[in-house]
Amino acid sequence: MELLKPLLQSAKNLLFLDLEGTQYTHEIIAIGAVLVSCDEKYVPYGEVKTFKRYCLTNSSIGSVIRTMTGIDEKFLKQNGISYRQALVELNDFLSTSTRSLKILVYGNNDAKMVKTSYKVLENPLPFETNFTNFLINNIVDIEKVLNFFLRGKRSDMLSLVHLRQLLELPSNGKAHDPLNDAKDLYDIYKAFVSDKERMKRTYRSLLKNADLVPSPIVSIIYDLLNGKSVTPEDLERCLDNYFA
Helix, strand or coil: CHHHHHHHCCCCEEEEEEEEECCCCCCEEEEEEEEEEECCCCCEEEEEEEEEEEECCCCCCCHHHHHHHCCCHHHHHHHEECHHHHHHHHHHHHHHHHHHEEEEECCCHHHHHHHHHHHCCCCCCHHHHHHHHHHHHHEEECHHHHHHHCCCCCCCCCCHHHHHHHCCCCCCCCCCCHHHHHHHHHHHHHHHHHCHHHHHHHHHHHHHHCCCCCHHHHHHHHHHHCCCCCCHHHHHHHHHHHCC
């Protein structure tokens, strides 16, 4: 897809990344990722590898995040590792794929959390600085790309869950689990680049139910979606009536 070329450039590998962070300080407490290879059209292929880690924090998680993610201080104490160690393990997971990798996220919060978590490191090591810069420089927010084609009833931006539901893709599990969300993002992206019929079907459905279709052409769109033939004269007649 042409719209992806300036964003993904010469990528041969794609990392679908989702992060969960503390409510107030936005420090990373959970990392979920899906790693795949892609062809010259950015279509994923081959083995799908996954990564999931929980990260310790000295900051309060916050009641909203506890409720949303199910992650609390006790859980992190039992299952978490230091953020420093998580960076090492993520780098090991990526291995040689970093030579031609783009990191796909949904929204701008993930990049902000990477920056915030780096800032709270005490005396960051050269590796931590370099790897953080690598992550930030290769993050691609595809929320706007996907929402360029698919929007809500009132032309609003869609959440990851809503987008998955619109595309009629199966859930990978509870939302706000970082790996589940990363898998959902991967499935949505894969449909976007390789399942044109699904995308067209979803787009037709959105057009038919949208509240913000320009009023002069509502009847034209409705007729088209119901298999009727329309002509330039039909459009002209609609505009004549609209501006009467």
